[in-house]
Amino acid sequence: MKRISLRQMKDNQTGTIAAIKADGELGRRIRDMGLVPGTEIKIQGRAPLFDPVAIRLQCFTITLRNSEADFIEVDVNDDIRDNDSCSMHKRHRHRHRGGRHE
Numbered sequence: 001m002k003r004i005s006l007r008q009m010k011d012n013q014t015g016t017i018a019a020i021k022a023d024g025e026l027g028r029r030i031r032d033m034g035l036v037p038g039t040e041i042k043i044q045g046r047a048p049l050f051d052p053v054a055i056r057l058q059c060f061t062i063t064l065r066n067s068e069a070d071f072i073e074v075d076v077n078d079d080i081r082d083n084d085s086c087s088m089h090k091r092h093r094h095r096h097r098g099g100r101h102e
Contacts, residue, residue: 015076
């Protein structure tokens, strides 16, 4: 496990927020979005010009500008996963409503 900034993470890479380096209004705004140390996150994707970045945490998705992502340090896992426990839960609910199996 290594520590990098959120901007450096790759698509589908997971990790745990280690520190928020922003102070003042920006730091408060980041924390208000649920980005606090100890939170597990996954990079869901990026816009075509790589800004903003979409982050999946606690079964919801938010986007951040790269200039904001630079203030967030993450302990990352070396493996890149394509499964999402939230989407797996949604597929399970879909099956029970008569949906098609995937």
